[in-house]
Structures are given as structure tokens and as C-alpha cells.
Amino acid sequence: MAAITLAALNATDVPGFVAALDGIFEHSPWVAEAAAAHRPYPTLAALHEGLMAAVEARPPGERIAFIAAHPDLAGKAARAGSIAAESVFEQAGLGLDRLSDAEFTRFEALNDAYRARFGFPFVICVRRQTRDAVLDAFKTRLANSPDEEVAAALAEIGFITRLRLVERVEGPGAPPTTGRLSTHVLDTHKGGPAAGVKVELYEVGASGRARLAVRMTNADGRTGAPLLADAPLRIGTYELVFHLGPYFAARDLPLPERPFLDEVPVRFSIAEPEGHYHVPLVATPWSYSTYRGS
Amino acid sequence: MAAITLAALNATDVPGFVAALDGIFEHSPWVAEAAAAHRPYPTLAALHEGLMAAVEARPPGERIAFIAAHPDLAGKAARAGSIAAESVFEQAGLGLDRLSDAEFTRFEALNDAYRARFGFPFVICVRRQTRDAVLDAFKTRLANSPDEEVAAALAEIGFITRLRLVERVEGPGAPPTTGRLSTHVLDTHKGGPAAGVKVELYEVGASGRARLAVRMTNADGRTGAPLLADAPLRIGTYELVFHLGPYFAARDLPLPERPFLDEVPVRFSIAEPEGHYHVPLVATPWSYSTYRGS
Amino acid sequence: MAAITLAALNATDVPGFVAALDGIFEHSPWVAEAAAAHRPYPTLAALHEGLMAAVEARPPGERIAFIAAHPDLAGKAARAGSIAAESVFEQAGLGLDRLSDAEFTRFEALNDAYRARFGFPFVICVRRQTRDAVLDAFKTRLANSPDEEVAAALAEIGFITRLRLVERVEGPGAPPTTGRLSTHVLDTHKGGPAAGVKVELYEVGASGRARLAVRMTNADGRTGAPLLADAPLRIGTYELVFHLGPYFAARDLPLPERPFLDEVPVRFSIAEPEGHYHVPLVATPWSYSTYRGS
Amino acid sequence: MAAITLAALNATDVPGFVAALDGIFEHSPWVAEAAAAHRPYPTLAALHEGLMAAVEARPPGERIAFIAAHPDLAGKAARAGSIAAESVFEQAGLGLDRLSDAEFTRFEALNDAYRARFGFPFVICVRRQTRDAVLDAFKTRLANSPDEEVAAALAEIGFITRLRLVERVEGPGAPPTTGRLSTHVLDTHKGGPAAGVKVELYEVGASGRARLAVRMTNADGRTGAPLLADAPLRIGTYELVFHLGPYFAARDLPLPERPFLDEVPVRFSIAEPEGHYHVPLVATPWSYSTYRGS
Structure with a gap:
């Protein structure tokens, strides 16, 4: 249900722009604030690239903090109910909330190992993955260097936010999401x-x-x-x-x-x-x- | 292990011929006796055809008795240890002696239904069948008319004895068995x-x-x-x-x-x-x- | 260029109907006259079937006379300039007007043999044929019985007139012509x-x-x-x-x-x-x- | 028709070795002389490699003279009857002796251009080529540098002599020629x-x-x-x-x-x-x- 048009986003003031995109980048309104300055965006794809460029422009430490603002995948946070509504919705299709106890333990162990290695939670666009592919990705990405992994996590955030964006905003030139x-x-x-x-x-x-x-x-x-x-x-x-x-x-x-x-x-x-x-x-x-x- | 040659079979006297082929047709030395008269056989295939022709030449009642001389497949007889040695060997590859209790019960029920319908045991050349194919054959053949089924059983006996013959006798022109x-x-x-x-x-x-x-x-x-x-x-x-x-x-x-x-x-x-x-x-x-x- | 609609054809008087379809069936206005009685036609395909049914309803001799009213294919008539305009147009795509002298002689010989055998000219919907296929059809059809050949010629007239009809009349349910x-x-x-x-x-x-x-x-x-x-x-x-x-x-x-x-x-x-x-x-x-x- | 065995070649004296291989390398008995010193050869393939190594060991100028000792392909020499017997036989299968006058002129022109560019005749193992492939090779090889072309010509002499060798000498380990x-x-x-x-x-x-x-x-x-x-x-x-x-x-x-x-x-x-x-x-x-x- 697209609630706003790209034309309206291009025309509104900065607070309106930031409010309209709230929640697409979790806990990080500064992304939209930075991207607002480069309006107008001719296409939805260009808007998404502008948002991601705002993230890329930050120094390494801030990019890591940005990643760290994302919830664990199916981890303790999920049990505690703290995952943002969209993330839960996104995960539903995969069945991650129906993990058996043994699988839950395994996911938790991988999550912990990942966090211990990189200092931030494992982020992946679950809507682009089968459950087996998520497990494979855990293993592959645990072998990454820290720099490679920051790039991998940002790419996944790109996939997540691209999906959220096309669901929120209507306009020409949508990036491929299907x-x-x-x-x-x-x-x-x-x-x-x-x-x-x-x-x-x-x-x-x-x-x-x-x-x-x-x-x-x-x-x-x-x-x-x-x-x-x-x-x-x-x-x-x-x-x-x-x-x-x-x-x-x-x-x-x-x-x-x-x-x-x-x-x-x-x-x-x-x-x-x-x-x-x-x-x-x-x-x-x-x-x-x-x-x-x- | 071929223990005798076709040439020797063609040259020996009738009792020797019958003795040499003992057990190929179960409990039915008269088959070899009748076929002995038509020697010499130029090929193993011709010998096998001669033996089957001796069966076909008998009146219907005797053909049924001939079929009835064969043991049940994995049935009560097997439990009682009365299956001929070759039959047991033949069945080994199929794993029928490793039937679970449930499967054994199912085979027994099919066997009983078959015997009730036709008055003789279900004969099949198990070496030409997977276990699932035997089950399918039970179902298909239960739908046969009595005449069709006598023909089907004799065809299976043909397959069984063809295999036994080429293992017992050495010579030219073997029928296809592999x-x-x-x-x-x-x-x-x-x-x-x-x-x-x-x-x-x-x-x-x-x-x-x-x-x-x-x-x-x-x-x-x-x-x-x-x-x-x-x-x-x-x-x-x-x-x-x-x-x-x-x-x-x-x-x-x-x-x-x-x-x-x-x-x-x-x-x-x-x-x-x-x-x-x-x-x-x-x-x-x-x-x-x-x-x-x- | 469809010059008239099916609705108009259904609504006009008989002379108007016949005039509108003039030339579709060569030299045979009686076809349209007979079909007019069965109006309205819901589709173009039904209209064409109605016209062909008018031909089929005639006794054998009249059906043959109807076929005989068609011009020779690339024959003496073509040289003499007497083929109807549409026929010439239809043949153009096939290149029949660019026959070499040898080919022309061959076509003439086949045409003559055909006419001698059946008493009417060879009719074929050239727009559905390559030149080689026309030659093959000559040979195949010369082997037909007279009854088979009358049916074959009428089928070809069906193809010819179906094409002419969809070019002349606009409306729903056109028969397949492409x-x-x-x-x-x-x-x-x-x-x-x-x-x-x-x-x-x-x-x-x-x-x-x-x-x-x-x-x-x-x-x-x-x-x-x-x-x-x-x-x-x-x-x-x-x-x-x-x-x-x-x-x-x-x-x-x-x-x-x-x-x-x-x-x-x-x-x-x-x-x-x-x-x-x-x-x-x-x-x-x-x-x-x-x-x-x- | 293999006229001699590898074993005999390995055992004979140097003049006998050279005589036995006469004509395999055209006008160049020194090739066999040099290769004789490295006997015994365990296989025909090794013998052929030994012969080619004797050519490769020579300084550039001598390698070019060696190539230049080969006849033109279908060129003036052919007309004059000076091609060696084997070359003529080899070319027969290709039909080069049945060139039309126009083709002959074309081959001559390519031959002349080639000789003008490289200073030696165009050598190719015609038994490995269709006529069109020979023409293509002319064009391709005219674009070679002189060093590349010397290598290409020697490779072709390798193919020619490999074929001649396996036809002359019998023995184990023949190089692939079919x-x-x-x-x-x-x-x-x-x-x-x-x-x-x-x-x-x-x-x-x-x-x-x-x-x-x-x-x-x-x-x-x-x-x-x-x-x-x-x-x-x-x-x-x-x-x-x-x-x-x-x-x-x-x-x-x-x-x-x-x-x-x-x-x-x-x-x-x-x-x-x-x-x-x-x-x-x-x-x-x-x-x-x-x-x-x-």
C-alpha cells in the first residue's frame, strides 16, 4: 500500500520527508535528513541510491553503529519482542518464528558467534532467502574479513530498505524488487x-x-x-x-x-x-x- | 556354475537328462521326461522352449496342478522353511526375507487373496522385480481372469526356469537372461x-x-x-x-x-x-x- | 481495407448484401443470394460458413459448374489478361507471374492434364502456398478420384473466399486467416x-x-x-x-x-x-x- | 606400407638410418644424421620428436633454408613437374591438381605474395586440410610476423613428416595421425x-x-x-x-x-x-x- 508519491516527497519540507520515510532505515532518521538535500530524485531507484549514499558517506565507525542498530535475526531480541514490526512481518514468510528448539539453539549459536566476531548483529534480507540459504549465508559470512562483512551487511540493508521503500512510495523508475x-x-x-x-x-x-x-x-x-x-x-x-x-x-x-x-x-x-x-x-x-x- | 553341456544333455539317456535338469521345474520331473523325446536341441533357447512346450501340451487341469506345485512367495511356507533352495536364493536379492512385520502381513494377505481367487500360489520371477514391482504385480494380476492368470503364471515360470537353465547348462544360443x-x-x-x-x-x-x-x-x-x-x-x-x-x-x-x-x-x-x-x-x-x- | 461491417450486411436488403459481397465468389452472385436468407450471422466465421453451405447445397453438376467458373492458374487466361483482379493480386506474392518459359510450359502442361482429367480448371488458394507446394499439389490432386477432387477444389475455394471476406467485411469472430x-x-x-x-x-x-x-x-x-x-x-x-x-x-x-x-x-x-x-x-x-x- | 621397423632403425649404422628415412625431410639428409646420435628411440613418437629437435637446434638462417627446400604448393614448380612424389600424392586427395584456371591463378597469386613476404614457399600439410581451409590458412598466415611464420611452417613440416614416418616405419608408440x-x-x-x-x-x-x-x-x-x-x-x-x-x-x-x-x-x-x-x-x-x- 504505497501511502505517498515520489512527487510529494520531492516537494515536501525536510521534516516531512524524514517523517514519510520513518522506519525504512531503522532508528536512523539522519539517513533521510542527509538524502533530503539532494532532491529532487527523478526515480524511486535514484531515491534509494541517494539514501544508501548517505550511509556510505559516513566514517567507518558510524556505519558500524548504523548496522548495530538492527535487531538480531530470530535471536534473543525476537523472543523478547523487540524486533520492529516490519522485520517480524518480513521474517514471517520464511517461517523463522516457527523454529524448532534445536534450530532456535543453532541460530542463536551462529548469531552469538557472528556478534562476537564482528561486534554487530547479523543482518540479512530474509525475504530474499530460504531458511537453508540463511544458514549458508551465516557460514559464508563468518569467514569474511571485517571490512568485507561491513560491505555485506550494508548490501543486505540496501535490499531490505529497497523493499520497504517501494512498498511505501509510489513513483516511476522503481528499483527491481521482484x-x-x-x-x-x-x-x-x-x-x-x-x-x-x-x-x-x-x-x-x-x-x-x-x-x-x-x-x-x-x-x-x-x-x-x-x-x-x-x-x-x-x-x-x-x-x-x-x-x-x-x-x-x-x-x-x-x-x-x-x-x-x-x-x-x-x-x-x-x-x-x-x-x-x-x-x-x-x-x-x-x-x-x-x-x-x- | 554351469555343470553340464548342452552336447552332453543331447547325448545322455532319458534318466540322465531328467536327473541333470532336476529342480529346474519344481517337483515336476515329467517336464524333462516329455522334452527328452525331442532331442537334440541345437541351442539352449530351443531346449528351454522344448521344456515349456511340454508344459503347454498338458490339459488345463494339469497345468494348474503344475503351477500349484510352486511355493508361496514369502508366505507361510517360507516361514515353515519349505521353499526350495533356489527360490530362497532368488528372493535374497530382493530383500523379501527382510520384510518388516507389517509388510509381511501385507504380503500374506495378498497371497491369501490370490490363492482364494485362483486356487494356486502367486508365482513370479522375483529376480526380474523390485519389491514395489512385486506388489504392483499382485494387484494387477488379481484383476486377471483365471485363464489370463494361468498364462501369466506360466510366463513367470518360463522366466524362472530360463534363468535356472542357463546357470545349469553350458552351450550355444542361450536365451536372453541379462x-x-x-x-x-x-x-x-x-x-x-x-x-x-x-x-x-x-x-x-x-x-x-x-x-x-x-x-x-x-x-x-x-x-x-x-x-x-x-x-x-x-x-x-x-x-x-x-x-x-x-x-x-x-x-x-x-x-x-x-x-x-x-x-x-x-x-x-x-x-x-x-x-x-x-x-x-x-x-x-x-x-x-x-x-x-x- | 474492410469497407463494410457485418452489422450492416446483416441489416441491408438482399440486393445490397449481394452487391457488397460481389467478386468474393467469382461469377456466382447466387451464392450470396442463397446465404442472405439465413441472416443474421453472429460472426464472420458464421457468415463464411453460410456462404459455403449455399454452394454445398447445390446438386453435383452445379457445384462443378461453379468450380469451372474459376480462372486457370497462370494459364492461357493469365496471358490473355482475363484473370480477375484479386486473383492476380493473390498470385503476385508467389511470383507466378515471373515464371520462366520452361516453368510456364510445365504449369501449362499440368493445367491441361488436370482439366482433361476433371473437366474444370485447377483451383488453389495460392496465398497459402509456395510455388513448390503448388506443383506438389498438382501432382497429388491429379491422383484424386473426381469426387475427392471436387471436395478438394471446394475446400480451396473456401480458403480463397475466407481471405477475401475478412478483407472486405469488418466484424467479430473472424475465421483464422493468418x-x-x-x-x-x-x-x-x-x-x-x-x-x-x-x-x-x-x-x-x-x-x-x-x-x-x-x-x-x-x-x-x-x-x-x-x-x-x-x-x-x-x-x-x-x-x-x-x-x-x-x-x-x-x-x-x-x-x-x-x-x-x-x-x-x-x-x-x-x-x-x-x-x-x-x-x-x-x-x-x-x-x-x-x-x-x- | 611400413618397410622397416623401429627396432631395425635403432640398430642400424648411421648411413643405414639416413637412407631408411630418405625423403621424409625433403632434400635434408642432415636431419636424420643429427637425430641418429640420440638413438635408441623407444617409440615412433619419440623418433619423430628427435628428428624435429634436430631441425629446431639449427640457427634461424638454416631453419629458413630448410623450409625453402620445400616445393611450392600447386605453384609453378608443380606445372614444371618438380614436386616430390610424396607431395603430389598427398595433394591428390584434395583435388589441387584439378584446379580451374581461375583458381590456379588465385593460388599462384597467393603463393607469390607469400614468397615475397617471407622469402620461402608456403608449406602446409595438405592431407589435414580441405581446399577452403588451405585458402583460409594462406590469408591467416600472410598476417603473421616472420618469426611466427617460421614456427607455423615448421609445425606444418612436423605434420607432413609425422604422416610420412608412420607410413614408412613400423613400431610402438606411433604419434596420432588419424x-x-x-x-x-x-x-x-x-x-x-x-x-x-x-x-x-x-x-x-x-x-x-x-x-x-x-x-x-x-x-x-x-x-x-x-x-x-x-x-x-x-x-x-x-x-x-x-x-x-x-x-x-x-x-x-x-x-x-x-x-x-x-x-x-x-x-x-x-x-x-x-x-x-x-x-x-x-x-x-x-x-x-x-x-x-x-
């Missing part, structure tokens, strides 16, 4: 789209997989709406399962009772949350190919 | 075989999957020996898992930290135990295709 | 669309090939507008040539000086003039695949 | 090899194409013997044409009268004369893929 996962099924046995193929999408993690969507292909071999859209794609591993067995059985071809291909899994990872992943299946009862398409 | 599953990995990013790719083979059942083999591809992108060979392939569902992630990482290409393709599963079914299944993977870091090849 | 040929190029070496690939389209005939279009792929690996559209596709054989050599050379990969793939020809035929043919290329420097897609 | 081109056709519509597909191989040049081979695929979808083997593959561009139309028509599938795929051309280049090129076709009536396989 990705898209789509598929289609082509039957090269008959030379046309495969209609009526059940397609399932799973998120695959270390501890199992969870089904995110199930669709039937339409007359054009597509699923209508994309499988994922209108939000960042979460970095992580996925599996599409194409139910070719019933589809080809319905075509009444001379195939073995136990067909060569039945449920065809296609496992792949998403690394670009704002990217477009088109993962089609080109198939016969005896062969298939898939690729990252466009 | 299948082959092979793979290779081609890297169309570099235009050559993919060496050093870990490939796993799993049997996939309703209750999970079990790893049957793990290999590394050689300089020619192949696994040296086939994944399965020298025996019938078991009818069932399988999964090959190709570990492309480490392979392409070792090639030091500009790929995302979380690569699009890492573990590539290829799930397929085998329906022809004596067939050749070549299931290759033609891949880049962003695409792959597979097919039943030759 | 096809589409499109392509795109995907680079599975890098995992994205291939931009800047030169793509040529040729018509391939017995005596050579003629280039119909040349395009460069855009950032999405597509050619912008389809290669062919807004008209029936001509039945015939085509070749797409994808210039992969310069494309991959520009990516500066470690490839041989003489690359494995340079100009990649994809030869295919179009059999459905009103169909959609999407013929993509999915390629690396060492491999490619293509298919009739959607 | 390549292989093979294909197979897989029908993924039916899930098995495509038998009875006509496959043609053409050499493609600037002025047209010439058919080198025509084969029918066997029951395994292969052509029996490779398409090219037992000699170096000639650097150049080729086209395989797979006649899928008649093959699928014989399978009696519901396809259009004018099938989507009929003659499928696959155009590719060979850059490694001693390499193995396997170029298969994996096809349905509506799709195909090809790649450099192994």
Missing part, C-alpha cells in the same frame, strides 16, 4: 504444448522439502500465472516435479505399463532473487530436456 | 566428455529409496562397467543422481555461488529386464537433457 | 538469451532458395516482430540460418579458430498456413536443439 | 535407435558442396564403419544430412503430408584432424538435437 519463476511443458512427441500436466513446485532444504505450489498446464502448456512472482525469489534450492506419466497415458500411446518416465523431477537453485527463471520441460515419453530459459 | 543399465555424461559447455562426475543409482520405492551404486565418470565420461549388468534388470523405478555442481565448480567457470544445477536427479522406470537401458546426461551448467539411448 | 512464424535463440553456455544473433529465413524450393527475411536477435533473444505474420503462412519448406559463429566469437570464449558451429541451418516445413510455428534454437558452441514450440 | 567422424541416430519418439535412416556427408566450401559419403543406419542407429577414419580429418566445414522424412513416414505415424522435418542438415567444422568427432542426431518428427559427442 522475481519470477515460470515453466511450460512442450510435447515433442506430438509437436505441440502439453496440456493437463500436473506440475508441483517444492522448496528443497537440508531437512526435507515443502510443496509451494501445484498447477495444471493449460492448452498452451503453461501454468497461467507464474509459479512465483510479485516478490523477491528466495535464494535456495527448488524442485519442479512434472507428472508426465498420466499425461502420456491419457494420449493412449503404445507405452509399457510402467512407463519409462512418470514423475520427472527438475532440481535447480535460484541465486538472483530479482531474476526471471523460466524452467521449461521439453519431453517425449522417452526423453526430456530442461534449461534456464527466458 | 539386461544392462549404463550412462555417460557429456559436457556441451566445453564440447567433450565430463570426467570426474559422481553418479549415484538409487532404487525408488513407495517407502523410500536405496542406493545401489556410486561411480565416478572416467575420461570418456563413462562409468567403466555398466551400473547394472550380468543379471535381469529388476522391473521398477530408479533414480540416477548426477553431481554436476562439484564438476563444474572444478572447471572454474563464472557461476553463481549457489549454482543453477547441482545434484541432477533423473528418475525413470525399467520395464524390460532383459533390455539395454542407456540413460545419458548431456549438460551445461544451465541445461541438460536425457533420454533412453542405445 | 499464421505466425517466430524464433528465439537461447545460449545455454551462459544461461540466458542470445542477443545479437543474425537470423535469416529462406524459402527452399526444388530450384534453390530465396531469402525472405533477415533479423538480429534482441536482448531477449527474440526478433521483435515475428518472421512471418499477418497473412497465411505458405505451405512449403523453409530454412532458418542462425549465425552462431560471430555471436560466440564476440563472447570471447576459448574456441577453435574454425568453430564447431558457425552458420546453423534449421530446415523445416510448414503444413498449416493458419498455425503458429515457433522454431527456437537452444545452443552452446558445441550443441544445439530445435523443435516446433509454442 | 581422426574419426561418426554419427548415430536416436528416435526419442519411440525410445530406440533409428534404423534405416539415410545419412549423407558433404564437404562444404565457398563454391559449393561435394558429397563424401552416403550411408544407411543399421539396427543400432549407427553407420557401421565411421564416416571418416584411418587418416587425418581435413580441417574444414562439413554437412551431415539426415533423411528423417522417409524414416518417420515408414513408421506410419499421424504426420502432415509435408512433414515438419524431412532432410535435416547439420553443418559443423572440424578443427582437430587427429580428433574424434561424434555428431549424433536425437530426433522426433518435431524436434532434434545434436552435439559434439564422444
Whole structure:
């Protein structure tokens, strides 16, 4: 629900500008204050760059203090109820508030190790991550040098605030904040789209997989709406399962009772949350190919 | 261990012929007696056809009695220790002697239903079946008419005795009793075989999957020996898992930290135990295709 | 240029209706007269069906006379200047007016053989045909029985008049009269669309090939507008040539000086003039695949 | 026809060694003389390296004189009959002795330009080249610096003498002097090899194409013997044409009268004369893929 326009932001006075952006950068109204001086911004992307430039312009110590103003991820603060409302909302989709006790303990241990090493809490834009990707990021970033890690944390704050900004402000030239996962099924046995193929999408993690969507292909071999859209794609591993067995059985071809291909899994990872992943299946009862398409 | 030659079988007297083939057709020396009259057999396949023809020549009631002389599959007889030695050996590979109590109960119930319907025990060449395929066959064959089922049971006895015969007798023109599953990995990013790719083979059942083999591809992108060979392939569902992630990482290409393709599963079914299944993977870091090849 | 609307046609008197459709059915105003009685027509497709039904309702002899009212294809009449304006226009795209003397002689001979066999001129909707397809159709149809050939000729008149109708009358529910040929190029070496690939389209005939279009792929690996559209596709054989050599050379990969793939020809035929043919290329420097897609 | 063994060469005296290798290095018995001192050679490859090392050990001026002792390619010398017997034999396969007058003039002009630039004749191992590749090499090498070109000419003399050596001397460890081109056709519509597909191989040049081979695929979808083997593959561009139309028509599938795929051309280049090129076709009536396989 965008509550204000970019044009209004460009036109208002500095206190109004700061108030309108309150909460986008946590506990740090000085970011908006500094960025206000460089108005007007022609696009939302330029506005976001202006805000981040205000952070980058500060000396190292202040940048670290700025990072430190962010809450722990799913940490003690969360239990104590002190995470800002938006952060909680952002984390909800990931299920971090439904951590088992063992997982909670593990997250806490990683959080503590991180804070001990860098002196500030682990910040990550959870809306761009699966739970497994968050754990991987913990491990990868613990190996960073302090300078690298400050840069990594600021990049994540950039992702967090970019999302908050486009939800708060309406205007042209929005920075990319959504990705898209789509598929289609082509039957090269008959030379046309495969209609009526059940397609399932799973998120695959270390501890199992969870089904995110199930669709039937339409007359054009597509699923209508994309499988994922209108939000960042979460970095992580996925599996599409194409139910070719019933589809080809319905075509009444001379195939073995136990067909060569039945449920065809296609496992792949998403690394670009704002990217477009088109993962089609080109198939016969005896062969298939898939690729990252466009 | 072939203990006798076809030439010797063709030359010996009838009692010697019957003795040499003892146990191939369970409790039914009359099969060999009848077939002895049609010697000489030019090939092992012809000998086996001659033996089966002796069964087919009998009136319906005797054919049913012949089938009924076979032991129950994993049934009460097995518990009582009365299955012939070869049958036990044949079943070992399938793991039927490691049935859980629940599974044992289920098999027993199917066995009882089958016997109640047809009046003879369920006969199947277990060496050509995965455990899940045996269960599927129970269900499919329970729907047969009595005539269809007699034909199905005799066909299975044909498969069982064909295997026993080629293990007992040495000679030219053996009937087909072995299948082959092979793979290779081609890297169309570099235009050559993919060496050093870990490939796993799993049997996939309703209750999970079990790893049957793990290999590394050689300089020619192949696994040296086939994944399965020298025996019938078991009818069932399988999964090959190709570990492309480490392979392409070792090639030091500009790929995302979380690569699009890492573990590539290829799930397929085998329906022809004596067939050749070549299931290759033609891949880049962003695409792959597979097919039943030759 | 649609000069009249379906609504107006439905509302006018019979003479007005007949006058508005004059020339669509050559020399046969009675077709429109008969169809006028069944107004109103809800769609253009229904109007066309109504007109064709008027022809089908006539006894065999009249249907043959109706066919015989059509001019010879590129025959003596053409030389003498007596073909109706629309027919000449329709033939122009095919190049039939640029026949060499030898070809002209051949067409005349086929025309004469056809007329001798069936007693009426060879009618074909040339806008749905390449020149080679017309020749093939001559040969195929000469083998028809008289009844089959009357049906074939009426079907062609259906195609001709359907095209004329949608050009003359505006309204909802037009019958299909256009096809589409499109392509795109995907680079599975890098995992994205291939931009800047030169793509040529040729018509391939017995005596050579003629280039119909040349395009460069855009950032999405597509050619912008389809290669062919807004008209029936001509039945015939085509070749797409994808210039992969310069494309991959520009990516500066470690490839041989003489690359494995340079100009990649994809030869295919179009059999459905009103169909959609999407013929993509999915390629690396060492491999490619293509298919009739959607 | 190997006339002598490596063992005998290792054992003979120096004059015998030089005599046995006479003509391999044109007009330069000193090469063999120098290499004789380093005997015994364990392999043919080592012997050839020893001979080339004797050339490389000479000062620049002598290396150039050594190159200059080679005849012009198809030049004035050829007309005058002064090319050594082996060179003429080597060139025969390429058809250089059948040059048209215009081509002859062009080759002469390139030869003259080359000699004017470098002071020695253009040397190339024609048995590793198509005619078009020789022309390309002329152009490429005219752009070399003198030092680069001396290296290029010596490399070609290495290829020429390697071929002559393995034809003259028998022994272990021969250097690679042969390549292989093979294909197979897989029908993924039916899930098995495509038998009875006509496959043609053409050499493609600037002025047209010439058919080198025509084969029918066997029951395994292969052509029996490779398409090219037992000699170096000639650097150049080729086209395989797979006649899928008649093959699928014989399978009696519901396809259009004018099938989507009929003659499928696959155009590719060979850059490694001693390499193995396997170029298969994996096809349905509506799709195909090809790649450099192994």
C-alpha cells in the first residue's frame, strides 16, 4: 500500500520527508535528513541510491553503529519482542518464528558467534532467502574479513530498505524488487504444448522439502500465472516435479505399463532473487530436456 | 556354475537328462521326461522352449496342478522353511526375507487373496522385480481372469526356469537372461566428455529409496562397467543422481555461488529386464537433457 | 481495407448484401443470394460458413459448374489478361507471374492434364502456398478420384473466399486467416538469451532458395516482430540460418579458430498456413536443439 | 606400407638410418644424421620428436633454408613437374591438381605474395586440410610476423613428416595421425535407435558442396564403419544430412503430408584432424538435437 508519491516527497519540507520515510532505515532518521538535500530524485531507484549514499558517506565507525542498530535475526531480541514490526512481518514468510528448539539453539549459536566476531548483529534480507540459504549465508559470512562483512551487511540493508521503500512510495523508475519463476511443458512427441500436466513446485532444504505450489498446464502448456512472482525469489534450492506419466497415458500411446518416465523431477537453485527463471520441460515419453530459459 | 553341456544333455539317456535338469521345474520331473523325446536341441533357447512346450501340451487341469506345485512367495511356507533352495536364493536379492512385520502381513494377505481367487500360489520371477514391482504385480494380476492368470503364471515360470537353465547348462544360443543399465555424461559447455562426475543409482520405492551404486565418470565420461549388468534388470523405478555442481565448480567457470544445477536427479522406470537401458546426461551448467539411448 | 461491417450486411436488403459481397465468389452472385436468407450471422466465421453451405447445397453438376467458373492458374487466361483482379493480386506474392518459359510450359502442361482429367480448371488458394507446394499439389490432386477432387477444389475455394471476406467485411469472430512464424535463440553456455544473433529465413524450393527475411536477435533473444505474420503462412519448406559463429566469437570464449558451429541451418516445413510455428534454437558452441514450440 | 621397423632403425649404422628415412625431410639428409646420435628411440613418437629437435637446434638462417627446400604448393614448380612424389600424392586427395584456371591463378597469386613476404614457399600439410581451409590458412598466415611464420611452417613440416614416418616405419608408440567422424541416430519418439535412416556427408566450401559419403543406419542407429577414419580429418566445414522424412513416414505415424522435418542438415567444422568427432542426431518428427559427442 504505497501511502505517498515520489512527487510529494520531492516537494515536501525536510521534516516531512524524514517523517514519510520513518522506519525504512531503522532508528536512523539522519539517513533521510542527509538524502533530503539532494532532491529532487527523478526515480524511486535514484531515491534509494541517494539514501544508501548517505550511509556510505559516513566514517567507518558510524556505519558500524548504523548496522548495530538492527535487531538480531530470530535471536534473543525476537523472543523478547523487540524486533520492529516490519522485520517480524518480513521474517514471517520464511517461517523463522516457527523454529524448532534445536534450530532456535543453532541460530542463536551462529548469531552469538557472528556478534562476537564482528561486534554487530547479523543482518540479512530474509525475504530474499530460504531458511537453508540463511544458514549458508551465516557460514559464508563468518569467514569474511571485517571490512568485507561491513560491505555485506550494508548490501543486505540496501535490499531490505529497497523493499520497504517501494512498498511505501509510489513513483516511476522503481528499483527491481521482484522475481519470477515460470515453466511450460512442450510435447515433442506430438509437436505441440502439453496440456493437463500436473506440475508441483517444492522448496528443497537440508531437512526435507515443502510443496509451494501445484498447477495444471493449460492448452498452451503453461501454468497461467507464474509459479512465483510479485516478490523477491528466495535464494535456495527448488524442485519442479512434472507428472508426465498420466499425461502420456491419457494420449493412449503404445507405452509399457510402467512407463519409462512418470514423475520427472527438475532440481535447480535460484541465486538472483530479482531474476526471471523460466524452467521449461521439453519431453517425449522417452526423453526430456530442461534449461534456464527466458 | 554351469555343470553340464548342452552336447552332453543331447547325448545322455532319458534318466540322465531328467536327473541333470532336476529342480529346474519344481517337483515336476515329467517336464524333462516329455522334452527328452525331442532331442537334440541345437541351442539352449530351443531346449528351454522344448521344456515349456511340454508344459503347454498338458490339459488345463494339469497345468494348474503344475503351477500349484510352486511355493508361496514369502508366505507361510517360507516361514515353515519349505521353499526350495533356489527360490530362497532368488528372493535374497530382493530383500523379501527382510520384510518388516507389517509388510509381511501385507504380503500374506495378498497371497491369501490370490490363492482364494485362483486356487494356486502367486508365482513370479522375483529376480526380474523390485519389491514395489512385486506388489504392483499382485494387484494387477488379481484383476486377471483365471485363464489370463494361468498364462501369466506360466510366463513367470518360463522366466524362472530360463534363468535356472542357463546357470545349469553350458552351450550355444542361450536365451536372453541379462539386461544392462549404463550412462555417460557429456559436457556441451566445453564440447567433450565430463570426467570426474559422481553418479549415484538409487532404487525408488513407495517407502523410500536405496542406493545401489556410486561411480565416478572416467575420461570418456563413462562409468567403466555398466551400473547394472550380468543379471535381469529388476522391473521398477530408479533414480540416477548426477553431481554436476562439484564438476563444474572444478572447471572454474563464472557461476553463481549457489549454482543453477547441482545434484541432477533423473528418475525413470525399467520395464524390460532383459533390455539395454542407456540413460545419458548431456549438460551445461544451465541445461541438460536425457533420454533412453542405445 | 474492410469497407463494410457485418452489422450492416446483416441489416441491408438482399440486393445490397449481394452487391457488397460481389467478386468474393467469382461469377456466382447466387451464392450470396442463397446465404442472405439465413441472416443474421453472429460472426464472420458464421457468415463464411453460410456462404459455403449455399454452394454445398447445390446438386453435383452445379457445384462443378461453379468450380469451372474459376480462372486457370497462370494459364492461357493469365496471358490473355482475363484473370480477375484479386486473383492476380493473390498470385503476385508467389511470383507466378515471373515464371520462366520452361516453368510456364510445365504449369501449362499440368493445367491441361488436370482439366482433361476433371473437366474444370485447377483451383488453389495460392496465398497459402509456395510455388513448390503448388506443383506438389498438382501432382497429388491429379491422383484424386473426381469426387475427392471436387471436395478438394471446394475446400480451396473456401480458403480463397475466407481471405477475401475478412478483407472486405469488418466484424467479430473472424475465421483464422493468418499464421505466425517466430524464433528465439537461447545460449545455454551462459544461461540466458542470445542477443545479437543474425537470423535469416529462406524459402527452399526444388530450384534453390530465396531469402525472405533477415533479423538480429534482441536482448531477449527474440526478433521483435515475428518472421512471418499477418497473412497465411505458405505451405512449403523453409530454412532458418542462425549465425552462431560471430555471436560466440564476440563472447570471447576459448574456441577453435574454425568453430564447431558457425552458420546453423534449421530446415523445416510448414503444413498449416493458419498455425503458429515457433522454431527456437537452444545452443552452446558445441550443441544445439530445435523443435516446433509454442 | 611400413618397410622397416623401429627396432631395425635403432640398430642400424648411421648411413643405414639416413637412407631408411630418405625423403621424409625433403632434400635434408642432415636431419636424420643429427637425430641418429640420440638413438635408441623407444617409440615412433619419440623418433619423430628427435628428428624435429634436430631441425629446431639449427640457427634461424638454416631453419629458413630448410623450409625453402620445400616445393611450392600447386605453384609453378608443380606445372614444371618438380614436386616430390610424396607431395603430389598427398595433394591428390584434395583435388589441387584439378584446379580451374581461375583458381590456379588465385593460388599462384597467393603463393607469390607469400614468397615475397617471407622469402620461402608456403608449406602446409595438405592431407589435414580441405581446399577452403588451405585458402583460409594462406590469408591467416600472410598476417603473421616472420618469426611466427617460421614456427607455423615448421609445425606444418612436423605434420607432413609425422604422416610420412608412420607410413614408412613400423613400431610402438606411433604419434596420432588419424581422426574419426561418426554419427548415430536416436528416435526419442519411440525410445530406440533409428534404423534405416539415410545419412549423407558433404564437404562444404565457398563454391559449393561435394558429397563424401552416403550411408544407411543399421539396427543400432549407427553407420557401421565411421564416416571418416584411418587418416587425418581435413580441417574444414562439413554437412551431415539426415533423411528423417522417409524414416518417420515408414513408421506410419499421424504426420502432415509435408512433414515438419524431412532432410535435416547439420553443418559443423572440424578443427582437430587427429580428433574424434561424434555428431549424433536425437530426433522426433518435431524436434532434434545434436552435439559434439564422444
